[in-house]
Amino acid sequence: MSLKSSQMPNYQRRKVTDAIMRGLVLFATACAIVPLVLIVGYVVVVGGSALNWEFFTDVYQPPMTVTTMDMIGAAPTGDAPFDPNDPFANLDPEALIGAEAGDEKGANILEAPARGGVFHAIVGTLLVTSLAVLIAMPIGILAGVFLSEFPDNSVAIVVRFACDVLSGAPSIIVGVTAYILVVNATNPNTGQPYGFSGIAGAIALTFLMVPTITRTTEEVLKLVPEATREAALAMGATTWYSTFTVVIPTALSGIVTGVMLAFARGAGETAPLILTVLGSNVLVTGLLQPIAALPLVTYRYTESPFPSENTLAWGSAFVLMMLVLLVNILVRIATRNRLRTH
Amino acid sequence: MEETTQGSSRLLNGFAETVSPAGERVAQTATEAKIEAIGFNFYYGTFQALRNINIRIPQNRVTAIIGPSGCGKSTFLRAINRMHDRTPGARGEGQxxxxxxxIYGEIDPVKLRRRVGMVFQRPNPFVKSIYENVAYGLRVQGVRDRRVIDEKVELALNRAALWDExxxxxxKASGTALSxxxxxxxxIARAIAVDPEVVLMDEPCSALDPIATMKIEDLIxxxxxxxxxxxxxxxxxxxxxxxDMTAFMLMDSATxxxxLIEFSPTAELFTNPKDQRTKDYVTGRFG
Structure with a gap:
């Protein structure tokens, strides 16, 4: 009997168990990655192929355009009178493809080439999400500071619990809340509801962002060593001064990560936006009216029967992903610690 | 105990030199007490951590507090600049x-800490540049003049024997980039940049190797x-x-x-302790 087997009678079995467990863990990891790779890959392949210069600079263009001439003049028989009660009676759908001069008429409308772009939605998403981040950031960071620096009081416990509940709440509920509180609220000056607006969307997204920012800020501030706080206090700093000059700068990259997560979540939210900003097919920059957003373009035109509009939906999904990535990278560069740490 | 071997030869030489001068100096300055405790008690909630401390710590001298773990030496040190204020239920009584x-009455804790600097057990530089680390106390005090800050930073780093390095x-470099x-x-430079009257050091060398320890001791x-x-x-x-002076503290086994068991010039406390418990401790019989 060899020394090995006499000392470790289970050696073979343990080796096999180890190999099996390792295999299981690897398999589970692979399973976890597959959906991510599929989604990102599909969006990149299908959405990426929709991209061209026009896609970024142009606003929405319908797959076909109906003019008054189409309705009254260009009827196939040429002599049927225009009937106001049935304006489309004379319309020949086959003749409507292509808006620009020189486009071939008579093709199948379901084969119309993709037209237009999502510039309006990029602008809308940036406006609404940035406004939401601007509102949510100070609230969330200050609340996180409170939770981390004054952790054990009844207010902190309630706020922490509320944040956890709110960050797990379905976003449609947040949308309905914002709809009732803002969109449906009566404007005292006009007696009418305020209606759909970019601001209503920003408020809805704020509700979603604040808990994320608060809890991430709290967690990263807790990671700052107690010794660092003591060092600042021992220099004669007050609690707020040490928090803002030492504790927050030490944890800055973590706080930025929290804000970025909130931005990414807000930029991708669709349900609250359906109920608050409604969407738009034209370029709108005023936050007091319905405004376009990338996820709304995706939502609306994925279901469209026109392939050209489907392309728009995939393209905007791709642009949304890239936008979040780009903002992430830019902010990271901007807040990078430039000091040598070695 | 890593310092023991390298310290033992220096110990004997240095010991003989310091015996008489330390005694004389203290005798002259015995009236100039910078910090004085009179019947001072300290509590964590209902637990009494320090009882009836009476001590006169002389100005411009180094006073060491020694004693076994849990004897309250750090508690007393931190009481001097009220670092316990953040601990719920911690309070000092007496004078x-x-x-x-x-300290536990007339003086505002923030103002107190501007007069009493502190160096902690583990080095805790801020994640800021070396310059900003040292300038921090000045900025806390509202100093804005760039030339004044430059001057004080250089002076403090020189005094801390760090300037040349x-x-x-x-x-360019973060304070955390140093060894x-x-x-x-x-x-230490950060603490002395604001010219405090007192510098408290809580086991400043316990996280350092013998060579770094020697540099800090020279600096002290x-x-x-x-x-x-x-x-x-x-x-x-x-x-x-x-x-120059050493205080020996001990935890009462019952409560x-x-x-505070004994407070004397260092040489006297180590060679000729008055209290039997001090003698047992310094000769290594317990603790």
Whole structure:
């Protein structure tokens, strides 16, 4: 009997168990990655192929355009009178493809080439999400500071619990809340509801962002060593001064990560936006009216029967992903610690 | 105990030199107490951590506090600049005077800490440039003049014997980029940049290697000229090397409250202790 087997009678079995467990863990990891790779890959392949210069600079263009001439003049028989009660009676759908001069008429409308772009939605998403981040950031960071620096009081416990509940709440509920509180609220000056607006969307997204920012800020501030706080206090700093000059700068990259997560979540939210900003097919920059957003373009035109509009939906999904990535990278560069740490 | 071997030869030489001068100096300055405790008690909630501490810590001297773990030496040190304020239920009673004013009464803790600097057990530089680390206390006090800050930063780094090692990367390198010993000297520079009256040191060398320890001890010797230094150490050789006066504290076994057993010139406490418990401790019979 060899020394090995006499000392470790289970050696073979343990080796096999180890190999099996390792295999299981690897398999589970692979399973976890597959959906991510599929989604990102599909969006990149299908959405990426929709991209061209026009896609970024142009606003929405319908797959076909109906003019008054189409309705009254260009009827196939040429002599049927225009009937106001049935304006489309004379319309020949086959003749409507292509808006620009020189486009071939008579093709199948379901084969119309993709037209237009999502510039309006990029602008809308940036406006609404940035406004939401601007509102949510100070609230969330200050609340996180409170939770981390004054952790054990009844207010902190309630706020922490509320944040956890709110960050797990379905976003449609947040949308309905914002709809009732803002969109449906009566404007005292006009007696009418305020209606759909970019601001209503920003408020809805704020509700979603604040808990994320608060809890991430709290967690990263807790990671700052107690010794660092003591060092600042021992220099004669007050609690707020040490928090803002030492504790927050030490944890800055973590706080930025929290804000970025909130931005990414807000930029991708669709349900609250359906109920608050409604969407738009034209370029709108005023936050007091319905405004376009990338996820709304995706939502609306994925279901469209026109392939050209489907392309728009995939393209905007791709642009949304890239936008979040780009903002992430830019902010990271901007807040990078430039000091040598070695 | 890593300092013991390298310290033992220095110990004997240095010991003989310090015996008489330390005694004389204290005799002259015995009336100039910088910090004075009269019947001082300290509590964590209902637990009494310090009982009836009476001590007069002389100005511009190094005073060491020694004693076994849990005897309250760090609690007493931190009571001097009210670092316990953040601990719920911690409170001091009785008189603890800084230059005649009661620390737990008349003095605002923020103002107190501007007069009493502190160096901690583990180096805790800020994640800021070396310059900003040292300038922090000045900025806390609202100093805005760039030239004044430049001057004070250079002076403090010179006094902390760190200037030559960092002068070419003051603004470029983070304070956390330095080695452990350099970080601790940076923390000392940070503490003395604001010209405090007292510098408290809570086992400042316990996280450092022997060479870094030696540099810090040399530094403490030099700083004595300008500051009143109170140092807590669990290393008796270190107390003998750096201090003029030594306080021995012990936890009362029945009540678990820390008490001051003996306070004498260092040489006297180690060679001719008055109390039997001190003698047992310094000769290594317990603790």
């Amino acid at each position: 603890l005077l800084l230059g005649g004013a009661n 960092v002068k070419d990367r003051l603004h 452990g010993g350099q970080q601790q000297r940076l923390c 010797h030099k700083l004595r000229a300008n500051f009143t230094i109170v140092i807590v150490t669990h290393n008796m050789q270190q107390a003998m090397r750096v201090s 678990r409250a820390g008490e």
